[in-house]
Amino acid sequence: MPLLVTGTIGMDDVVTPTGHAQQVLGGSCMYFSAAASFFGPVRLVAAVGEDFPPAFRDSFKQFPNVDLAGLETRKGSKTFRWGAKYHANMNSRDTLFTELGVVGEAPPKVPAAYADSKFLFLANSPPAVQAQFLEQVPARKLTVVDTMDIWIDTAKADLLALLKRVDGLVLNYDEAELLTKKLNSVSAGRHILDLGPRFVIVKKGEHGCLLIHRDGICSLPAYPTERVVDPTGCGDTFAGGMMGSIAADPSAQKDPGSFASIRRALVHGTIVASYTIEAFSLDRLKQITLGDLTNRFDEYAGMVRI
Amino acid sequence: MPLLVTGTIGMDDVVTPTGHAQQVLGGSCMYFSAAASFFGPVRLVAAVGEDFPPAFRDSFKQFPNVDLAGLETRKGSKTFRWGAKYHANMNSRDTLFTELGVVGEAPPKVPAAYADSKFLFLANSPPAVQAQFLEQVPARKLTVVDTMDIWIDTAKADLLALLKRVDGLVLNYDEAELLTKKLNSVSAGRHILDLGPRFVIVKKGEHGCLLIHRDGICSLPAYPTERVVDPTGCGDTFAGGMMGSIAADPSAQKDPGSFASIRRALVHGTIVASYTIEAFSLDRLKQITLGDLTNRFDEYAGMVRI
Numbered sequence: 203m204p205l206l207v208t209g210t211i212g213m214d215d216v217v218t219p220t221g222h223a224q225q226v227l228g229g230s231c232m233y234f235s236a237a238a239s240f241f242g243p244v245r246l247v248a249a250v251g252e253d254f255p256p257a258f259r260d261s262f263k264q265f266p267n268v269d270l271a272g273l274e275t276r277k278g279s280k281t282f283r284w285g286a287k288y289h290a291n292m293n294s295r296d297t298l299f300t301e302l303g304v305v306g307e308a309p310p311k312v313p314a315a316y317a318d319s320k321f322l323f324l325a326n327s328p329p330a331v332q333a334q335f336l337e338q339v340p341a342r343k344l345t346v347v348d349t350m351d352i353w354i355d356t357a358k359a360d361l362l363a364l365l366k367r368v369d370g371l372v373l374n375y376d377e378a379e380l381l382t383k384k385l386n387s388v389s390a391g392r393h394i395l396d397l398g399p400r401f402v403i404v405k406k407g408e409h410g411c412l413l414i415h416r417d418g419i420c421s422l423p424a425y426p427t428e429r430v431v432d433p434t435g436c437g438d439t440f441a442g443g444m445m446g447s448i449a450a451d452p453s454a455q456k457d458p459g460s461f462a463s464i465r466r467a468l469v470h471g472t473i474v475a476s477y478t479i480e481a482f483s484l485d486r487l488k489q490i491t492l493g494d495l496t497n498r499f500d501e502y503a504g505m506v507r508i
Numbered sequence: 509m510p511l512l513v514t515g516t517i518g519m520d521d522v523v524t525p526t527g528h529a530q531q532v533l534g535g536s537c538m539y540f541s542a543a544a545s546f547f548g549p550v551r552l553v554a555a556v557g558e559d560f561p562p563a564f565r566d567s568f569k570q571f572p573n574v575d576l577a578g579l580e581t582r583k584g585s586k587t588f589r590w591g592a593k594y595h596a597n598m599n600s601r602d603t604l605f606t607e608l609g610v611v612g613e614a615p616p617k618v619p620a621a622y623a624d625s626k627f628l629f630l631a632n633s634p635p636a637v638q639a640q641f642l643e644q645v646p647a648r649k650l651t652v653v654d655t656m657d658i659w660i661d662t663a664k665a666d667l668l669a670l671l672k673r674v675d676g677l678v679l680n681y682d683e684a685e686l687l688t689k690k691l692n693s694v695s696a697g698r699h700i701l702d703l704g705p706r707f708v709i710v711k712k713g714e715h716g717c718l719l720i721h722r723d724g725i726c727s728l729p730a731y732p733t734e735r736v737v738d739p740t741g742c743g744d745t746f747a748g749g750m751m752g753s754i755a756a757d758p759s760a761q762k763d764p765g766s767f768a769s770i771r772r773a774l775v776h777g778t779i780v781a782s783y784t785i786e787a788f789s790l791d792r793l794k795q796i797t798l799g800d801l802t803n804r805f806d807e808y809a810g811m812v813r814i
Contacts, residue, residue, distance in 0.1 A: 219691075291691045385525075385597045387714075388734045408693075409715035412732060420811050423727035426718060428694045469814050503814045505726050508775050 203343075205449040206245040206316055207234045207442070208335050209325025210305055211273070212282035213258075215298065216482060218432050219290050223482035227258045229282060230325035230348070233435035236484050237442025237474040239267035240492050242450035244442075245319060247272035247335070249310040251281040251303050264488045272313050279304040292433050293407055312338035321449045321458065323441060324368075326350050329360035336367055344448065344458040346370040348441060354381050366398040369459045372441050375406045387412050388419065400459050403444075403468065405437055413468055417461035422468055425476035425502050432482045436475040439487070443467075443474030443495075473498050509649075511755040512551040512622055513540045513748070514641050515631025516611055517560075517579070518588035521604065522788060524738050525596050529788035533564045535588060536631035536654070539741035542790050543748025543780040545573035546798050548756035550748075551625060553578035553641070555616040557587040557609050570794045578619050585610040598739050599713055618644035627755045627764070629747060630674075632656050635666035642673055650754065650764040652676040654747060660687050672704040675765045678747050681712045693718050694725065706765050709750075709774065711743055719774055723767035728774055731782035731808050738788045742781040745793070749773075749780030749801075779804050 214228030280303035391414025447470035515537030586609035697720025707721035753776035
């Protein structure tokens with residue numbers, strides 16, 4: 203079933219305690235779509251500037267399931283750029299610079315051919331922009347949104363209005379606290395359900411994730427790894443693995459937002475993210491296959507089995 | 509099979525964001541033995557002062573599986589006292605005062621009748637003191653020790669000598685980092701295995717625990733709960749549930765330190781600790797039964813099932 207993602211594609215500069223990467227391919231939409239593409243086709247809606255390097259465009263060839271009909275190259279505009287430096291424990295980072303470029307202009311349009319998409323993921327954007335995308339995908343059956351602290355702080359009314367119209371919300375632990383003023387992640391999650399969504403997924407980085415669903419709670423640790431090179435994109439690939447696996451799972455089509463469906467999909471998200479962190483940019487995802495994901499899925503299942 | 513624990517019994521003053529408790533029963537040995545006693549008999553070796561309140565002694569009646577033959581009441585000495593204030597998110601705390609009393613004197617002796625104990629847990633103490641206990645329990649088959657930052661900082665040589673003689677180490681996430689200088693918990697755990705133990709359990713509070721064993725890795729989330737009243741004693745009851753369940757499990761007797769044995773036991777520890785946090789002191793543990801633990805075990809298993 204068709205899956206569509208909206209978000210950013212950009213050029214990142216990343217410094218971690220073990221290395222650095224300059225002007226590498228990044229952006230939420232890029233990470234999400236690469237991750238989702240392991241499971242099936244994914245439609246991408248994003249804009250880049252005229253300066254978007256041809257080599258970056260070629261990178262998509264390694265993820266042939268990504269449909270680029272919604273990738274707009276905007277003349278006279280610049281590609282989104284972002285730089286960050288991670289702290290010693292990799293759990294937090296400082297943003298070094300953000301050059302919005304095309305991301306600060308009018309959002310890209312959803313191609314008419316994509317209006318039949320059944321699964322929709324709105325990566326982090328201003329909530330009012332995310333709401334516009336909703337209207338362009340009227341056939342959607344499962345809509346999940348990401349958000350971040352800046353919108354909770356500066357566009358809370360828009361965000362609250364958006365939450366009434368979506369099935370699920372994905373956000374970080376501290377963002378859940380910020381949104382709800384609850385210092386306990388279960389309490390924060392339950393509070394968010396009162397705001398509209400059927401489920402919320404609280405991402406806790408190296409500590410895994412917590413699903414608070416109207417029909418149950420699920421807590422999953424991250425895949426325990428020593429190969430931590432760059433956490434950038436882990437949250438987006440986590441979401442991509444989750445949504446991609448749901449869209450591709452025949453048994454999930456009747457009620458894709460059910461507790462059982464989301465719970466199983468979270469494991470796929472966890473596994474894809476565990477590869478993302480092993481290298482800069484999409485370097486590790488370019489090297490692996492669905493078979494690698496399946497093998498690690500089984501290994502992980504053994505690690506958390508009771 | 510007989511289980512023995514050494515550690516402190518004391519009087520605690522605890523302030524949390526939601527309440528406070530003054531002069532309540534506490535101490536590692538108290539928490540551990542109460543938790544372990546749900547599963548079977550547990551022998552306690554600890555000392556209290558002449559001032560130990562009769563009402564506290566009566567508290568043991570609610571945990572009839574705790575054998576008090578090793579509880580020494582030392583004339584002229586004072587009971588250990590400790591006070592702490594938790595921060596807003598309950599993940600960290602400031603120690604307000606520590607009055608060592610009898611804990612600063614000669615350690616209690618293991619009664620001769622306890623020398624046949626097969627399972628030994630050495631709660632946090634100076635590592636040299638922990639080593640003396642080892643010698644008094646020559647029949648031990650599985651020995652697990654706890655430690656903390658102060659001994660890593662001030663008695664590291666003693667701690668390293670101790671680690672060569674024990675099967676398992678339990679410690680907090682930041683203590684594992686401090687001991688190994690590794691900022692990744694898997695790397696820290698593997699490093700600790702090189703120091704001697706067959707397994708190490710890294711406690712992460714609300715984020716669960718990580719078992720690094722020579723034969724595998726297991727990661728478990730904490731039981732997701734909104735009822736967070738007082739985290740004091742969670743680590744000790746976690747260890748108590750773990751050791752108590754191993755000592756009582758017929759299938760674990762052949763190789764109680766095996767990966768399968770420790771992994772299963774960690775779930776029991778997780779469940780007992782999830783009750784401890786729901787009230788001050790041992791108040792919640794006094795209210796529950798083994799049936800409650802079993803029910804929550806099943807609920808938790810459902811939450812983390814893949």
